Amino acid sequence: MSSHQHVDNVWLPRASCGSHCHAADLAHASRPAVVALRAAVRMCCVVTLMAAVPLLAVPLPGKSRVQRMYCRIMLRCLGVRITVSDGPIRNLRGVLVVSGHVSWVDIFVIGAVLPGSFVARADLIEWPALGFLARLMKVIPIERTNLRRLPDVVRTIADRLRAGQTVVAFPEGTTWCGVGYGSFRPAMFQGAVDAARPVQPLRLTYHHRNGAPSTVPAFIGDDTLMDSVRRVITARLTVCHVAVQSLQLPGGDRRDLAARCEAAVRGTDNRQAGDHALVA
Known part of the structure; x- marks a missing residue:
């Protein structure tokens, strides 16, 4: 299954990233024998860990701690x-x-940092392994090509936020390579505005172990899921840096909220320390 559906739609985000974004990283591959051994060991560990996925659905005390630990091990x-x-x-x-x-x-x-229910593309439910995990984690499916379903998604987000649940959304609407990126669409933020609940922006950046930016994990262009998994497990080491930004109060304007959160994620604006932010 490719990472993008090529459907003509005015609203549907379309990333300019493609296979060319991986070119520099692929040039740093290790010797074939080392790569094969590394991939085999990692895949065995992943398959073994996937067998424990049903435990994540068990309503036990400290469940969020278990989810964080599971994701870190994965x-x-x-x-x-x-x-x-x-x-x-x-x-x-x-x-x-x-x-x-x-x-x-x-x-x-x-x-591994803030476990919650994800807003994700509806066809994720059909993916091998990840689809089963998505159902257990009560993913909120969104059909990116069907705008008529969008209000239902927003209502579901608001309802879960009011119920005290954590909801995770990717407002760009599609994947980018990590070096390039898209704009935050305001639709998902309406759920926070309606529920009068705050938003926690996170800045995720992927690197090689020497600190250079990495596009190895990027799921873009004509990638299939297996192509992407193979690239990740054959890489020597990938480091993801998570920068926790100031918590943003919802206010009454989803577009303003989206702009503030995008600025916080990109590190391009100091407004996050203003009246609409909860500064540590």
Whole structure:
């Protein structure tokens, strides 16, 4: 299954990223024998860990802690390490978490920091392994080509936020390589405005172990899921840095809220420290 559906739609975001974004990273591959061994070990670990997915649906005390631990272990199995910096992670109920969107790996990265219900493309439910995980995690499906369903998605987000649940959304509407990125669409933010709940922006950046930007995890262009997984598990090491930005109060204008959160995620505006932000 490719990462994009080529459907003509005025609203549907279309990234300019493609296979050319991976070219520089693919040039740094290790020797074939080393890569094959690395991939085999990691894939065995991933498959073994996937067998424990049903445990995430069990309503036990400390479930969010279990989810965070599971996602961290999964990332290690994939060869991905995470670091967290900047603001504190607030233990708030009913918060909308937003970030830029690079890859399916983002789901595990955010799950390791702030687990919640994800707003994700509807066909994710059909993906092998990840689809089963999506159903267990009560993913909110969104049909990006069907605008008539969008109000239902927004209402679901608002209802879950009012119920004290954490909801995670990717407002770009599609994946980018991580070096290039798109604009935040305001629709998802209406749920936070309607529920009068704050938004937690996260800045996710992927790097090689030497600190250079990495496009290895990017799920873009004509990538299939297996192509993307193969690229991640054969890479020597991928580091995802998570920068926790100031919590944004919803206000009454979804476009203003989207702009403030985008500025916080990109690090391009100091308004996040103003009247609409909760500064640590």
